[in-house]
Amino acid sequence: MTSSRRVQIGVIGAAHGVRGEVRVKSFTANPIDLAAYAPITAEDGVRAFAVAGLRHLKDDMLVVRFKGVDSRDKAEALNGVGLFVPREALPDEDEDEFYWTDLIGLRVETADGAAVGEVVTVTNFGADDLLEVRLRGERRTVYLPFTRAVIPVVDMAGGRLVAAIPDGLLDPPSDGPEG
Structure with a gap:
């Protein structure tokens, strides 16, 4: 039996440029690893996001291009949306670390x-x-x-x-x- 728990791995911030890219604050240990997780959904569990490309901006911030988000207007509409994955998609932690x-x-x-x-x-x-x-x-x-x-x-x-x-x-x- 699988858990229905989902874990937030990031949050979408402001639009970045005019071609649909967004800033994303990554909560993963290595920010670039955000692209390795799937399926990524919004908190509602309905809206799904597929990473088409990303690059490291600084610290835990990324610039991400999601499939289907191809304009600044679409990117701005995503500001503040949390990114979630099923708990089962995450690696098991060390003995003294916990999600x-x-x-x-x-x-x-x-x-x-x-x-x-x-x-x-x-x-x-x-x-x-x-x-x-x-x-x-x-x-x-x-x-x-x-x-x-x-x-x-x-x-x-x-x-x-x-x-x-x-x-x-x-x-x-x-x-x-x-x-």
Whole structure:
């Protein structure tokens, strides 16, 4: 059985020139590898993109020409469109590396096996990756830093993460400012 999860590998930016090329911010380890993945679709899963050509611009930015996009107007209409591939199209990661999509849905528990909750998303606000965890039996979520100190065990086969919960993190929120 295959996963229905898709992974974002890039995002289309501004048009580049007048012949339909676009800038693409690549999220792949080697930006040029974006062309190696298929099928590439928009987030809606309906619009498909085939790379007709690309060149490296700088850092993680590429200039890409997609088949069927042959004018500046068509290229401008794609600005902001995310590029996705099925999880199965990506190579397996090393033991200590994970795709964010693989972490979503994992149970979070303490070292003694007490249930904490479930990972609902992974994000990064600029410093480190954070796991957003919906607490068991609650609507509330908390963020856990995705570091070895806080998450010492990632058990993909067992569908769980073991967490060293920072003091006070699971305390109920206060009703007002401390006085």
